[in-house]
Amino acid sequence: MNKNNSGRRKFIQSSVLGLGSISVSPLLTAKDVTEKNFPGKQAQNKLNIVCVGAHPGDPEFGCGGTMAKYSQAGNNVTFLYLTRGEAYNDKQSYEQSAALRTKEAEKACEIIHAKPVFAGQIDGNTELNKQRNEEATKLILSLQPDIVFTHWPLDSHPDHQVSGLLALTAWVRSQKKFHLYFYEVNTGSETMGFSPTDYVDITAVRNIKKAAMFAHETQSPREVYEQFFKTMEEFRGLEAGVKAAEAFIYFKPEDQRANIAGL
Numbered sequence: 001m002n003k004n005n006s007g008r009r010k011f012i013q014s015s016v017l018g019l020g021s022i023s024v025s026p027l028l029t030a031k032d033v034t035e036k037n038f039p040g041k042q043a044q045n046k047l048n049i050v051c052v053g054a055h056p057g058d059p060e061f062g063c064g065g066t067m068a069k070y071s072q073a074g075n076n077v078t079f080l081y082l083t084r085g086e087a088y089n090d091k092q093s094y095e096q097s098a099a100l101r102t103k104e105a106e107k108a109c110e111i112i113h114a115k116p117v118f119a120g121q122i123d124g125n126t127e128l129n130k131q132r133n134e135e136a137t138k139l140i141l142s143l144q145p146d147i148v149f150t151h152w153p154l155d156s157h158p159d160h161q162v163s164g165l166l167a168l169t170a171w172v173r174s175q176k177k178f179h180l181y182f183y184e185v186n187t188g189s190e191t192m193g194f195s196p197t198d199y200v201d202i203t204a205v206r207n208i209k210k211a212a213m214f215a216h217e218t219q220s221p222r223e224v225y226e227q228f229f230k231t232m233e234e235f236r237g238l239e240a241g242v243k244a245a246e247a248f249i250y251f252k253p254e255d256q257r258a259n260i261a262g263l
């Protein structure tokens with residue numbers, strides 16, 4: 001975390017709570033705190049934002065810009081990593097890889113001002129079953145989330161599929177009491193069939209997101225960024241009419257689905 005950024009953080013905290021007027025997104029923010037949007041929450045309360053990712057780096061690459069904006073605005077942001085990236089390198093033991101990638105995740109979280117939490121599953125071998133669903137629901141709900149972000153389950157990586165579905169089940173079991181958004185990673189080669197409903201302008205926080213992505217040194221982040229994520233940010237930016245954006249699918253509960261304007 002650099003000094004400039006903490007100055008900026010202070011400025012933003014005192015000026016606006018929520019994602020701010022520069023956001024092009026209808027994403028829910030602290031300024032939307034109403035009984036209808038967040039039952040039981042008081043106006044001006046901080047929001048608890050939980051971002052679920054299969055591996056260290058997924059929350060950062062998928063929605064690090066949006067998470068930086070949430071935390072700059074004074075909300076509590078938690079990155080819930082399903083695994084510690086144990087399987088990334090077959091020249092090292094799982095313990096060694098996990099230790100290395102945990103450190104990288106912690107550094108990235110420091111940059112974004114997020115709290116890292118690890119769910120204890122194993123990279124490349126994540127499980128989706130009754131027990132894992134119960135565990136994940138318990139863990140997610142213990143963080144008292146107002147909004148959860150997770151992988152879009154149609155993804156070529158099985159660990160991403162599992163992460164998306166575990167969060168979806170937690171949402172269903174919680175009586176849908178938090179808001180659920182899906183994010184994309186590497187659309188085209190990993191995320192598939194992703195038609196965004198919401199966008200966030202991340203132009204002003206691009207450097208923070210980049211620093212958080214680049215903290216994942218073991219993942220060749222510069223190459224991955226140049227080859228995929230820079231283009232994605234700019235493509236989503238074109239769709240949203242800004243320089244750079246992140247895109248989401250908002251999963252509406254039943255009572256919000258029939259709301260076409262004018263009818």
Ligand SMILES: [Zn+2]
Binds near residue numbers: 055
């Ligand atoms: Zn991943």
